[in-house]
Amino acid sequence: MGSDIPKVQKVIAIMWPSFLIAGVATILFFTAFDPVDFLVTTPFADMSRMGAYTVGFFLFWLLTTASSMLTCYFQRPCVFKGQQNNGNSISGHTA
Amino acid sequence: MTENTPDNSRQQSGDDIQPKLYAQCGKLYPRQVQGFFARLRVIGVLALLGLYYLVPWFSWGDRQAVLFDLPARKFYIFGLTFWPQDFIYLAFLLIIAALALFFFTTLAGRLWCGYACPQTVWTEVFLWIENLVEGDRSKQMKLDKAPMSWRKFYLKTSKHTLWVLFSLFTGFVFVGYFTPIYELWESTLAWTLGPWEAFWIFFYGLATYGNAGWLREKVCIYMCPYARFQSVMFDDDTLVIAYDEDRGDPRGSRKRNIDLKQAGLGDCINCTLCVQVCPTGIDIRDGLQYECIGCAACIDVCDDVMEKMNYEKGLICYTTENARQNKKEKILRLRVIVYAVVMFSMIAGLVYSISQRIPLELDIIRDRNALYRETDEGLVENVYTLKLINMDEVQHEYNLSATGIEGMELILNEKEIILKPGEIVSLVLQVRVDPVNLKNVSTGINFSLESKINPEIKTQRIGKFIGPVIK
Ligand code: SF4
């Protein structure tokens, strides 16, 4: 697999779903927790809510991107170098 | 239009009309269309963008009419104010939107994509700008092929400048939904934007510029979740855009008014205009395709051709699978009815529950440090923190009462509980009870809070009272 999928699609398949889920996670998280409440005891006590939302969103995006990347990574065929892939004759190093 | 009209740019561009090439990221040059559906889309674009760009500037009383005030954690929508506690309404709204999408998709296919999707709408505007600066399709292709020159540099720079300005304004308006837009405008002019506001204006602007200027049909093909699953909602009675093969084939160019039977030709003159107008670069004559966003540009352009050829219109048209196979069409299918019933009952439920919403919130938290305390008079005391939110638009004074244990005594530091509109207040409440009245270690007490000016505004919460039981 892999090579017949356009590069844009690969990038999009990682960045975009993680973006959407990060958005949902941000909304849920900040609906339940007010950043002003839980930041007071941290060094970021001065951060505005807007700033906390923004940072929160990008942290979520980072996490979800990592997850999407792992998914893509594990989607590669499971073969050793030099081994023939079952029937598909895709050779070892799967790009 | 006669046989010598095929657009010559098509010959130049050769295979850019081959359906497979868009996957290799070749740039598409959709030709501008005129016609009934194009007018519908323009109306759609103007109405939706008009709403988008204008709504945040309206006022309601002394505040912005529609403001999702994230910093203050309040959403204002005209006369209504929503709080994080009202999250359920947002969930409701999203479900209704999804159902509406199912409903319209089942009935009329990708209506959303062709006329209302932000991607279509903004791309349309970007295409207008592109046409304004670079000229029509063939001029654009020629310009892109030409080596860099002053003229090309000038045209490209102007186009991108206009795109960027438009995108930034779009980003500005977007942020204007979340922070008061007039103040935002002033601080933009004065160059004193807060870092986060500035960041989001650029971020949203960049997204607009990238999606509508560069990615375009790739968004529909690769990014749009709806495009992927919409086919599930299709059935044989869903409106789709299709080319009438029986009528059109065999295709071929011809002189006007020749006898088609004799020439052995169908109605399609093979002018390929339908391919040139297609924003996703497909050939509708190959049949129904996943990439088709149902924009109807090919209908408009082909109807034009048919008119000029004196043929009947509708070689490409809105139709259904059943109609094409001359089967009976049915508009009210079970799934359409089910979607409609569920959707309308949810809308009714949402409207009802919003109208019945009590704009008062009470939270009761027991003091965590001590289970209970015995006073000098031998009473048992529990301490609570009450969190009150007046979610109404007017000031209220409230009465606090409690039931559950005989002879309860409520002690507040404040003489009266008055909350301004939108105010949040924490109060410390001591409850004292004679231990003889305690039957259990833990007893539920029912606190109720009621507005003095409007007894309908009241709410109740259960709290726990803990104390020793005297046998
Ligand atoms: S279907 Fe219509 S627009 Fe397309 S090539 Fe045939 S005649 Fe031209």
Ligand code: SF4
């Ligand atoms: S095939 Fe026709 S309706 Fe479908 S996207 Fe292309 S121009 Fe629009």
